[in-house]
Amino acid sequence: MSKQFTKAEVAQHKDEKGMYIIVDSGVYDIAGFLDDHPGGAKILKRMAGKDATKQFWKYHGKSVLEKYGPKLQVGTLKEEAKL
Numbered sequence: 001m002s003k004q005f006t007k008a009e010v011a012q013h014k015d016e017k018g019m020y021i022i023v024d025s026g027v028y029d030i031a032g033f034l035d036d037h038p039g040g041a042k043i044l045k046r047m048a049g050k051d052a053t054k055q056f057w058k059y060h061g062k063s064v065l066e067k068y069g070p071k072l073q074v075g076t077l078k079e080e081a082k083l
């Protein structure tokens with residue numbers, strides 16, 4: 001849980017072995033959640049390896065992250081210098 005990922009590392013995880021998405025400063029592995037996602041697997045797969053913060057908050061409230069976050073979170077996003 002305390003592992004830190006750069007955006008580049010998150011981008012390398014985009015298949016069934018590990019499908020990471022970013023929501024705010026959290027990194028979540030949604031590979032095992034695809035078939036359970038009420039919004040469907042397809043829309044989730046499209047965000048694989050990417051920052052899904054905007055899309056996440058568009059369709060869900062805080063309670064969704066509170067409920068599923070702890071089960072799916074694999075780490076946090078490493079602060080990187082913004083150029």
Ligand code: HEM
Pocket residue numbers: 021023028030037038039040043044047052055056059060061064065068069072
């Ligand atoms: C950690 C990642 C995610 C989790 C745990 C999650 C969980 C859920 C849950 C529990 C619902 C049921 C509706 C609700 O209870 O509010 C839902 C619906 C939905 N989700 Fe996600 N979701 C995730 C990521 C995403 C992403 C990245 C997208 C968009 C790219 C997305 C799009 C949707 C859509 C379109 C619905 C259906 C809304 C509706 O039919 O009203 N979800 N999701």
